[in-house]
Amino acid sequence: MPPADARNGFGRVRPQWSLARLLFVLQVVVVAVVVLAGTALVWYGAKQRNEDAARDEVVAVARTLAAQPDVAEALAAPDPAAVLQPLAERVRADTGVDFITIMSPQGIRYTHPDPARIGQPFLGHIEQAVAGQVFTETYPGTLGFSVRAVVPVHDGAHRLVGLVSDGITVESISQELEQQVGVLVLVAAGALLVGGALTYLVSARLRRHTHGLRPDELSRMYEYHDAILHAVREGLLLVAPDGRVTLCNDGAGVLLGRDPQDVEGRRVTELGLPESLADSLGAGTVRDEVHLTDERVLLVNVSPIRSGGRDLGSVVTFRDHTELQALSGELDSMRGFAESLRSQAHESANRLHTVVSLVELGRADEAVAFATAELELAQQLADRVVGAVGEPVLAAVLLGKSAEAGERGVEVVLTEDSEIDEVDLARVDSRDLVTVLGNLVDNAVEAVVERPHPRVEVTVRSPPEGVLIRVADNGPGVDPESARRLFARGWSTKDSQRGLGLALVGQSVRRYGGDVEVSHDGGAVFTVRLPTGSDVVR
Structure with a gap:
């Protein structure tokens, strides 16, 4: 039967994952969220940049076309469409915009990619352009939603004689963005794979250090470890390979006549111990060796610690033999x-x-x-x-x-x-x-x-x-x-x-x-x- 803390309120068994697996899953989720969020931000930024570039392009084309003297002269001719339609189509082909519409101040088309729509009213807003301003907007026209610019055309006397509008459809912008998104998706997938691989390596290392224990097991082990260290009367020291004390329990503090917190972090040669005792703590294996301090007779044991071929230091135990x-x-x-x-x-x-x-x-x-x-x-x-x-x-x-x-x-x-x-x-x-x-x-x-x-x-x-x-x-x-x-x-x-x-x-x-x-x-x-x-x- 699984332990009581492994069951939820409905009697079903919850998965008992080790700390390493829990952190692995959490890290994978974090990496995925970061990568996806970053991808979304990059995509949104690319979309905004494409739209801004499209606006700049249509404004530049419309301004250039409106500034041509031939356009103002053709608008004053008896049949402006005959002159302006070929010019607009030629410019549209050269610049890559989806449409160019030259119209009267009232919005009647003189040009259009579909000749059948010449003479019909322009679909969109022209009030700001009639007032002499250049503006852009996204509007659903005859070709669908498009980013368009509307520019006024003035004659030599600076009188409004017509309007020029050109635009790029949103569909064209989206097709260009899709090409960029393909590269972005590949980069995001690569980042996710690399992040997942690194996360797995960290998880494997953590699993080795925690021996596959669950968080509650690690917590209990720490509580038992701490309770035992404070309860036993024997002195216990953990000495690192460089001779520095990494752990000193209460018993060792009493037997050595030092505060355990003062002992931890110091080298054994800095503890004021008799020379023979300090030498024995770094001499490898020691079995039931008697040493004298100023106050006590101590029975000392030293056991080296090795794991995976690595030297982790040594465990030192003291027993008080003064009374004995x-x-x-x-x-x-x-x-x-x-x-x-x-x-x-x-x-x-x-x-x-x-x-x-x-x-x-x-x-x-x-x-x-x-x-x-x-x-x-x-x-x-x-x-x-x-x-x-x-x-x-x-x-x-x-x-x-x-x-x-x-x-x-x-x-x-x-x-x-x-x-x-x-x-x-x-x-x-x-x-x-x-x-x-x-x-x-x-x-x-x-x-x-x-x-x-x-x-x-x-x-x-x-x-x-x-x-x-x-x-x-x-x-x-x-x-x-x-x-x-x-x-x-x-x-x-x-x-x-x-x-x-x-x-x-x-x-x-x-x-x-x-x-x-x-x-x-x-x-x-x-x-x-x-x-x-x-x-x-x-």
Whole structure:
């Protein structure tokens, strides 16, 4: 069954034409109307010109004939017809007019193409000519409708002695016009064919662009398209081959921190995006690539668009992975805590077995001494961290990372000048602290794990201007060239992995308007300063 909007009030199906066909029919009608109207105007103009030319011709012939002295003399003769009839017929044959009538001032004919009508009254108006005026008119005479002129004839004393009238029939004018109309019709038919062919080409191109859809389908598609663009939370960009953004939905505006109307029409290099992200938008196909902006972690996909062998640009989608990345970081921390508890449980079991064995061997004093020494060593680290770091999240991160690094043979030490209270961190999100400290410690441990006597020193302090975190290691350090790229997305000291750890550190630091300093002091030294005043940038 056809759709409801395809039926009229009588239940009959209306033709469902595509937009291209509707415009084709409309254009053909417009071209036909224009061509026919133009043809009619040209025909009317030609008709008027022919009639004007006929009037000018008959006036000229009549004036010339009336000015002949022989005509005035013949009108004064006893038998004017005998002299004037041969003269009038000769002039009529030479000029091509249809009739020449020379008459008396009273309108009695002396000449006529039909000799039988000589002596009869002239059919037409002569009053103006009798009054001395030259005039023309279209009048039905003995030969039918004709365009005629009537001219007075004066003698040497300027007395009216007769009248001269000549004319061209309307039928003769029409025959001449028909010859012109034939050419005009051919030109009009050619214009109509050319216009129709061009209209068909335009219609075919439009059909390709609209895919043969009807106007109501195109309208619905636009409404759905607009609704979807505003409804989806994913960011969507359409980027032209020249790198200019042609479409930006609301989701992309939010994720990029820009007004969608401000984004559209600009090149991707003009949007203030991180260099790596801007490069990826023009790099062809990209699948689930992670990029960092100052505020968010984005999962980026780029798909080129091609149609009919033509490059139409690319579709870019963004998904916000900021919260997921934060949860992933917290999960990694929890996993680290669990691993450290497992390792501590393993060590505790080994120590307990040692103590039990010493007791069984009857060496109770040695068992007590061994257990006490191990407890003191473990407690010293916990007491040192808890005493210096009043913030529970930082303390937990340090204890977990220390245990995890210790299992890998790396010593993590909290420096003596470390001291920070919970109140000092009122303006800093604990998740950002975990991100900064955890990733810096992980990076330092990775740098020294294969070196002799691996050691990582951590300093956490809260000077008046904010929070200071320093992580130093005795690894190979960082060369100046790498230092400039440390906090870019995916940079890693390991060739086999392109991590996000240091990039996330840089993002967190920028979010608070802080800074990161990288130096070399027997190894790499990372110093992070986070302001905690009222002017913190979030």
